[in-house]
Structures are given as C-alpha cells and as structure tokens.
Amino acid sequence: MTALPPYAVMLGIHAGADGCWVMPFSPHLIGSPGRLHGGAVAGLMELVAHLAVRAALDDAAVVLKPVTVTVDYLREGAMADTFARAHINRLGRRVANVRVEAWQTDAEKPIAAARLNIILERP
Amino acid sequence: MSERILDDDARMRRFVDKFMAAVPHLAALGIGFVRSGPDWAELKLPYAAHLVAYPETGVIASGAIFSLMDSAAGFSVFTRMGRFEPHATLDLRCDYLRPAKAGETVFGRAECYKMTRKLAFVRGIAHDGDPEHPVAHITGTFMLTGQS
Numbered sequence: 001m002t003a004l005p006p007y008a009v010m011l012g013i014h015a016g017a018d019g020c021w022v023m024p025f026s027p028h029l030i031g032s033p034g035r036l037h038g039g040a041v042a043g044l045m046e047l048v049a050h051l052a053v054r055a056a057l058d059d060a061a062v063v064l065k066p067v068t069v070t071v072d073y074l075r076e077g078a079m080a081d082t083f084a085r086a087h088i089n090r091l092g093r094r095v096a097n098v099r100v101e102a103w104q105t106d107a108e109k110p111i112a113a114a115r116l117n118i119i120l121e122r123p
Numbered sequence: 124m125s126e127r128i129l130d131d132d133a134r135m136r137r138f139v140d141k142f143m144a145a146v147p148h149l150a151a152l153g154i155g156f157v158r159s160g161p162d163w164a165e166l167k168l169p170y171a172a173h174l175v176a177y178p179e180t181g182v183i184a185s186g187a188i189f190s191l192m193d194s195a196a197g198f199s200v201f202t203r204m205g206r207f208e209p210h211a212t213l214d215l216r217c218d219y220l221r222p223a224k225a226g227e228t229v230f231g232r233a234e235c236y237k238m239t240r241k242l243a244f245v246r247g248i249a250h251d252g253d254p255e256h257p258v259a260h261i262t263g264t265f266m267l268t269g270q271s
Contacts, residue, residue, distance in 0.1 A: 005175055005177065005178060005184065006172055006173045006174070006175045007174050007175060007176045007184035007186060008176075009173070010151070010174070011186075027147050028147050028148060028150070028151035029147070029148055030146070030148055031146055031147075031148050031149075032209070033145075036148075037146070037147075037148035037190065037193075037194075038190075038193050038211075038212045038215070039187075039189050039191070039193045039194065040148055040190065042186055042189040042190065042193070042215070043184065043186030043187065043190060044186075046184070046185055047184075047186065065219070067219055068216065068217070068219070069185065069189065069216070069217050069219070070214065070215070070216040070217075071189075071212075071214060071215050072213070072214045073212045073213060073214065073215075076211060
C-alpha cells in the first residue's frame with residue numbers, strides 16, 4: 001500500500017486490526033478540555049473513507065475527490081484511542097458513496113458517523 | 124444572562140488569544156483568529172507541509188478544512204452569545220467546491236444565523252483569497268451543553 005499523506009501522519013493514523021484504522025490518543029488532538037477536537041475525528045473518517053475506496057478500485061489512476069462530507073457527532077470523544085471503519089454503500093463509475101463510523105472503547109457505541117460522496121475521475 | 128465579554132474588541136482579542144492557545148488541536152493545525160462580528164467569526168489556516176493530503180500536487184487535506192470550519196462555526200456561536208458558553212457540534216456538512224490552492228492560507232468564515240435555547244444553527248464558507256470563489260461551504264448545528 002502507498003504511504004499515508006502528511007496530514008494522516010500528523011493525526012497519527014495507522015492501520016488496525018480487522019480492516020479498521022486507529023488514531024491513537026495524543027494531546028495535540030484535544031479540542032475543548034478533556035475532549036477530542038471534532039475536526040480530528042472528521043479528518044480520521046475522511047481519510048478512512050478515502051482509503052477504503054482506493055482499496056476497492058482496481059485502477060490506481062482513478063482520482064478521488066471528496067465532494068460532500070456530513071458528520072454526525074453522537075457522543076463526545078474522550079481522551080482515548082479512536083477507531084474507524086468505512087462501508088462502501090455504492091461504488092459506481094463516477095461516484096462512491098461511503099459511510100464511516102468512529103468509536104473508542106465500544107464499537108457498538110460510535111462517537112461519530114460520517115457520510116461521504118467521493119467523485120471518481122477515471123482516466 | 125452573564126456579561127457579554129466578546130463585545131469589546133481589545134477584550135475580545137485577549138479572550139480569543141487565551142482561548143485559542145488552550146486548544147491543542149488548533150495549535151497543531153496552525154489555526155488562528157482573524158476577526159469577528161456580532162454573529163460571525165473568521166479564522167485562518169496558513170498553508171503548512173503537515174496539512175498536505177496529496178503530495179503530488181501539494182493540496183491540503185479536506186479534513187483540515189473541516190477542522191477550520193468546525194472551529195470557525197463554534198466561534199460564531201460564541202460571538203452570537205457574547206460569551207464562551209460550552210457547546211458541542213451536533214452535525215456539520217461540508218461541501219468541497221474545489222481544491223484549495225497549494226501554498227495559500229485558507230480563511231474560514233462562519234455565521235450563527237439562528238439560535239434557540241438549546242441549539243445554534245451555522246453556515247459558512249472557506250476561501251483561499253477570494254470570498255467570491257470559495258473552496259468549501261458548510262452548514263451545521265451545535266447543541267448548547269451548559270447548565271444554564
């Protein structure tokens with residue numbers, strides 16, 4: 001797989017078990033006292049969606065462009081490791097529709113859910 | 124209702140500097156305060172190598188713009204209330220209209236256009252020099268989490 005971009009490295013994201021991705025807790029992810037910044041969680045989810053679509057495509061020349069991203073914040077993000085997994089609802093020729101869930105201690109209790117439309121520009 | 128501490132420019136600036144310095148993720152991204160009004164706030168995200176998502180073009184991550192806009196929107200709620208009332212993002216939608224130009228500072232301006240006892244409704248744009256040609260558009264909702 002290709003190297004993660006600098007923004008993903010800054011967030012500290014790496015591959016976890018069972019196809020999920022992990023953003024280990026780090027003080028620079030804090031927003032308001034004692035909580036993760038919502039933007040860091042959104043950054044993780046956008047990245048995970050991008051990686052899932054990239055992995056599902058057989059042509060490395062396809063350019064991915066996120067066009068709409070909607071994030072629902074379900075619980076506050078604690079100062080803990082955050083996990084995320086993407087589910088591709090539809091992978092078309094021109095658009096990929098993806099949902100992502102992020103959780104911390106319990107995958108059944110997500111802290112955020114995202115929905116993305118990613119435009120696929122095929123060569 | 125407590126005093127509107129954010130109406131006075133000099134006091135606003137002091138509070139904002141103190142507030143932003145206390146938010147580690149804003150410091151990590153390099154997000155800074157630009158200006159604000161009675162119901163809006165503008166923040167900036169200077170271009171930096173660690174924000175890049177596409178090394179081949181130097182274009183920064185849309186996630187960094189999401190953070191900028193979440194923060195600007197949160198600030199617009201503060202300015203509308205006139206004080207730092209705790210609140211949490213309920214949802215935020217970001218439409219990415221075009222990639223931000225590599226090397227350019229991205230400005231995020233958000234407005235709190237409606238407020239109820241428990242909710243704040245926000246909208247805004249991000250641009251990289253010309254507000255008439257935004258790079259992103261946002262709409263979102265915040266919940267006021269204070270006890271009052």
